[in-house]
Amino acid sequence: MTDISETQPPSSAAQPTRPSRLGRVLRFIPLIAPVLLWSVPCWLLLYAGQHWPTPATLAGTVLFGVGLVTMPLAMMRGHGRRQHDGAAIVGDTLLGVAWVVFTWSVVLGVLLRLALTVAGVGAGQDRARTVTWAVLGVAVALLVFGYVEARRVPRVRRLDVELPRLGAGLDGTRVALITDTHYGPLDRARWSARVCERVNALEADLVCHTGDIADGTAERRRAQAAPLGTVRATRARVYVTGNHEYYSEAQGWVDLMDELGWEPLRNRHLLLERGGDTLVVAGVDDVTAESSGVAGHGARLDGALHGADPDLPVLLLAHQPKFVGRAAAEGIDLQLSGHTHGGQIWPFHYLVRIDQPALAGLSRHGARTLLYTSRGTGFWGPPFRVFAPSEITLLVLRSPRRAG
Template identity: 85%
Template structure:
């Protein structure tokens, strides 16, 4: 008979070995990923039978090699200790460009080559050159469109959300959600002012910002964030931290938002009352807060709800959708989140879904809890949005007890 303890020990050893290999692989990923991003499109566009003139091949290959070396260096100078905005702009733009070229070299280039071969179009050189021009054309159009989408004032997305416990007195409460503004190396002070003007046209009772205000410290990005002080709401303007605040002196952002007239809901709540009914509006720090080492910062839902009447419906602000498991366990009625950017540049959408339970829109979790995930108001890093439009969200809360429309 096999000793059970020996079997468990062997299984544990095998599992530990597998995890160790995975951790080693993850350590090398920052080195492997840039190489793949730059070499795959270089190979598909220049070295798969195109037979370009030698100067074209050499110049194209040198350009990809320069990008492979220059992009990581620019990202380090731009987002590292030096925080040089010009370098961040160069690195971020290169990242978005090569991600798009890599994607469409694989998604379009390979199937198109097979299709052209299958129908007998031209010889090998003709087919290879058609693939090159098709990929370059598709990438150019998508990047041009994606840049315009990233820099525009977001469209307003409107939807009614029925909450089973919402009293009739609160029916029609207008909640505006902005999130992931990511003020950064590209100066978007004018864009910020136009976003706030759009928010003010929505006549909100409650305006929420669910974090990732900026990339950089509050002192460095103050001019871009200042228009947030002009946002109007009949009841309250509330804010919770996102993970990016913890990369750049989060307490400074909490203090600045307080100065601009927003209420930072750091594991606390306020009450929104109307028509004899009450809505608890609660917020928690981002889930990365505790690991930041910043004293007093952590996601603490029990603390956020302390003293609230458990019979009242709860609207919770939490930056990341993954907090929904804890929210559902506490019977939260509606959680508002951002963080995902809706993927920002397709097909990054699929990678986001590995880490988060929702990508965008309204979803149900458990018997009571709803989650609304915004695609974000701004953009992070690469100034492109491809198949993931930004949004300003207007949620009109509905009570099942409201009188029928005549």
């Protein structure tokens, strides 16, 4: 039996969310990023000593100029009030292309030039053109690879997680985790159905979705999200909100997940019992909920644990890894999160680490608390994943007191 414990946290439990360091930096990016992303590679590939024929230089400059103008305009139209999907696809794709070309223009522009200098290839047109062709070759290869990685059905990542307080009766409990599906402008209804089939093949006791279901309202993305209703679990299917739900009528997504048969753990918990032992499965709204203005939403851990026996082990669902500070202070045994996408497109990994305590995988925080951070099941924005593969995760919970 799976028992549900309803909770209503006291209003005094609200903890206002301060703007993160990454958030403060990101406020200025829309002003300077397009110029940097397009002008830097334009200069390095066309003007830094190459001396291309004039028609080639002009054509390349026009191409970069079109990208510089088109990308922000398409993104504003695609992600603005009207949310035009076609424009969003164009803008997001150009953003991914610009990021990859910019990154490798800078990386190879420094490293390859240095290597060629050491090798005795002097400064001049030959060295400059070698760098240009190398950058273009690497960028094209990574974009093709990244597109395939983003659009494929994720591989399953399996790992055993030992929880010292887990009773022997719960040893071997199978927890499947999906997160950050980000159904959006690109129609991924078939992909969604295949993901759900792969989850069902895991025969999990508990299936979790830790938020960022989609970009867009539940009404608009219903067809892509509908396959989630086919997901099977022997005990429960549970869901918590991510930050993107709060950009797109969060309550609509909570209602749709409930309609599809999932348990929205909005600052509440349920009990998973097996073999005479019990696991508390708790969930909190995303940390951005309180600043979203959506009535009744906010990340309240005391509400999620209200009425739970403090001696029982706790599995907590929280969209962002940064919530682990609060979880560790309460002695949570295991927190499951997403949000980071594992960086999605290298080297964005390093910017993510400014804002989050973990990028991907299992990490320890405090004396007791383990955090598992998924790289995400889908992708946001640019349809590319470079050195950050998507995943469906199967965690097998282990008790130190298990037989044998």
